[in-house]
């Protein structure tokens with residue numbers, strides 16, 4: 001059965017805006033939420049050499065973001081990244097590199113001009129489980 005996860009439109013718009021700010025580079029970062037269903041986005045620099053088609057989060061920034069999430073008593077909701085010119089499906093590297101198997105992964109694609117293409121997945125071992133992402 002496909003899991004259904006809904007996110008507020010404000011969050012979806014924020015992620016799309018971040019992706020559009022650097023349309024030639026994959027953006028990445030963390031999203032937290034709290035008990036009041038407030039979401040916060042923590043952008044992290046992509047330090048990959050080929051940042052156009054892969055992402056690698058700056059380790060120190062990632063640690064800092066996790067620290068802030070803990071300090072604010074939030075929980076990690078998802079890891080997001082963008083695909084400048086491929087659709088919003090995980091690459092083989094995305095699956096291979098996934099460190100947090102129980103974490104939701106959101107991919108924002110800019111390849112379809114004018115259309116918001118945002119999809120979400122869980123990576124289980126070696127298989128990808130698509131989530132039904134609802135933008136409210």
Ligand SMILES: [Zn+2]
Pocket residue numbers: 081082083089090091094107
């Ligand atoms: Zn990717």
